[in-house]
Amino acid sequence: MHTDVLVVGAGPTGLALGIDLARRGVDALVVERGETLAPGSRGKGIQPRTMEVYEDLGVLDEILAAGGPYPVGMIWQDGRQAGEHRMFDPAEDGEEGSRFTAPWMVPQWRNQEILRTRLAELGGEVLFGHELVRIEQDPEGVTAHFATGAPVRARYAVAADGGRSAVRRALGVAMAGETVDPDPLLVADVRIPGLGREWWHVFPPGTPGGEGTGSASGFLALCPLAGTEDFQLVARFPDGTGIDLSPDGVRKVVGERTHLAPGEVTEVRWTSDFRPRAALADRFREGRVFLAGDAAHIHSPAGGQGLNTSVQDAYNLGWKLGAVLGGRAAESLLDTYEEERRPVAARMLGLSTAIHRDEARRGAGTRQLGLNYRESSLTRETRTVPGVLRAGDRIPDVTVDGVRLFDRLKGPDWTLLTLPDGVFLVRPDGYAGWAGATTDGLAEYRARVGA
Structure with missing residues (x-):
């Protein structure tokens, strides 16, 4: 198969790039190693600047319909409501020249569905079940080989295949980083019909469950996922703890750390665990291959910056690829992708890490409206x-x-x-x-x- 741009990975980054290229008339192909789009709520917060990007890409109405604003946090102590906690510093209407003043919540799985539908409307497609095993370059283009199926020949390729990027590893691009927090986290999408959806329920560490029962172990939170019947559960465990990802394991931790009985969790729809990290690729370009999204930078989820920085990588790269492939600009224009986006990613990584460690607030910086390219050679x-x-x-x-x-x-x-x-x-x-x-x-x- 032949294409102008091969995009490896059908997460928000790859899908957004596919949309941007398709509306420019660029022949592009998005491939995904999985058989379907990735499940789970994962990165659920869409920041104001990304909402503006989504408006331009033609998906804003669907994103607005699929989600909702974040609820106020409610702190629980001994089975009783102990007070509200606001996760985000508010902005005034029009304060930063935007119609959006706060993050909008859409579970990542739904975000991806909306982006894929838009890509299809523009004539693009996603080829599932394509696991990259090798990538080769020459002066004219890139050849990607997969575990099954024919190779793909492209003029350029983009690694949008996540933090464990097979493309980045194949290119030999190093990624330097640090462990933001040694304590692992459990993330799950669960259904708890009896729990009110008007609050983001927070159970601080060291707080026994309701009615005098349960464990005094770590933090747990239950956030109602807008547009669904689910809650996103996040629970923190001591370093060295083995996390039980089974439905019974999830129910057990809810029973231990909250006033809810394990049986009140009627469904466990998706689970994952990870250790928060911050990492930045040494470079965002290797010849005719570009790194974008988590393949280029890995964030703690605390600041809500990972998905948003990633989509904006795609938004920066798409028009530059279109200009070069259309013969309107010199190939050197593509060098400005790394020049502009790597410093932004570094700043956002620093902010995410500081928020995770309670050294910074979720305020104007997280909304990403003030980011600029004043120092770029393109400016x-x-x-x-x-x-x-x-x-x-x-x-x-x-x-x-x-x-x-x-x-x-x-x-x-x-x-x-x-x-x-x-x-x-x-x-x-x-x-x-x-x-x-x-x-x-x-x-x-x-x-x-x-x-």
């Missing part, structure tokens, strides 16, 4: 006195003279904006690439970036 600020909005900044979601800027920015193309404080050429991913008091010098910039 050109030509004004001697820049205004508030500078080259490299995200264009805010505001209305000017009755026109919503985001309505003008939608789609896969560059956009020229003339505002009171300057002229801006906006990249396809919504950041100002060039800014000037007039259009002097703009033509040269456009030729360089294929705008």
Whole structure:
């Protein structure tokens, strides 16, 4: 089989990239080692900046319909409600130039379904049951070999196959990191019909279960998953503990750490365990292969940054691949993917780790609206006195003279904006690439970036 771009992995990263390439008319193929999309709620929080990306990719309405806002946390002590806990620092409406002010909850399995449906609408597809075993490169392209099925020949490939990326290992790209927390976590999707869904139920460590029974061991939380009948259970265990992932094991820990009886957990729909880590790949590009998402950076789930940083990797890379493959830009444009995204991933890793260790809050930084590319080699600020909005900044979601800027920015193309404080050429991913008091010098910039 032949394609322009081979995307390995059908998680949110790979599916978002597939959508972005498909709407640009790029011949792309998404392959997935599993026989279906990955199950489980996993990364359930979609941050405001990612919601803006989803609007541009054409899935916002479905995402809004499938999810809901996060509930307030309720702390339990000895079977009684002991007080509320707010997980996120609130933002005022319009504070950061966005219609979104807080994360939106959609279980990852549902997020993936929505993205796959959109990919199919655009003519794209996912080939399941394709486990990569070897990848080869030459000056003209990449050849991927799978455990079953024919090899795939592509001009470029993207590793979006997760933290244990087979592509990254095959390329020999190292990933440096640290254990964020030595204590392992159990994550499960469960059904507890008798438990109220108006709260994110939190049972602190050292808190016995209700009615004087149970264990004084670690933390447990039950978060109602918006748009479903499920709760996401997270439980922390001491280092060295073997975690029982069976339904009975899950029911047992609920009975030990909460006021609920084990039998009140009527279904255990999915389970997983992991040890929180933070890791960053040494490079995001090796020849004609790019690393994106968890294949490039692994986060603690505490900050809700992993999935969101990953989708925005895809959003950054998609337009650059489209420009080069379409002959509108030089191949060197692709070098700016690592230049721009690796520093962002490093900052988000630091934030996620700090939140996990209670050294930082879930506030403006986690919403990712303030991220910018001011230092990128693609960014050109030509004004001697820049205004508030500078080259490299995200264009805010505001209305000017009755026109919503985001309505003008939608789609896969560059956009020229003339505002009171300057002229801006906006990249396809919504950041100002060039800014000037007039259009002097703009033509040269456009030729360089294929705008």
